[in-house]
Amino acid sequence: DTGVSQDPRHKITKRGQNVTFRCDPISEHNRLYWYRQTLGQGPEFLTYFQNEAQLEKSRLLSDRFSAERPKGSFSTLEIQRTEQGDSAMYLCASSFPTGRTGELFFGEGSRLTVL
């Protein structure tokens, strides 16, 4: 399977715990995006990387959230001191650089439930 893969697919945690999600993009894509989606809503942009550089962060990305893409390949999204409001689907997507199709290829997401 050469699509975007995310791990874990589901995570249940208690309030206050830290969680980390991993995303492996399509190998030839150098852009990687994180989005959050809650029930009945569209994906909301969190942050994106071009290679290892984090180029844009949304105001939704509070200080408890940190994303990395250390070698320009896979990425991790960590949420510290989770809150119930963090419960959502966290979607990763990858794409070619600007100037090509602009299409984002999404993974199936990591669903977080904070109890």
Next chain:
Amino acid sequence: QQQVKQSPQSLIVQKGGIPIINCAYENTAFDYFPWYQQFPGKGPALLIAIRPDVSEKKEGRFTISFNKSAKQFSLHIMDSQPGDSATYFCAASNSGYALNFGKGTSLLVTP
């Protein structure tokens, strides 16, 4: 602030009908307008996209109509089928920046 406003929130049509989903935007810098389709438990997948230099684009049974002056665009699904039942999201971006999604339209096509 929602940069792309989508309507309706839900839609039910009979097989063969033509559901129409509408989106509006404010940012005139947007130059890329895709539609994504999402099935339960799956990530969104690109359906069709348009750039503002054309007013209409067709791919199979899916058509985007684009009105630059009104800052609106819409998705039409011709001869809709039960397998088209999904959530549809419009989105917009300007080149080099992240997509801004609408809130989605849940479409049900009845047999």
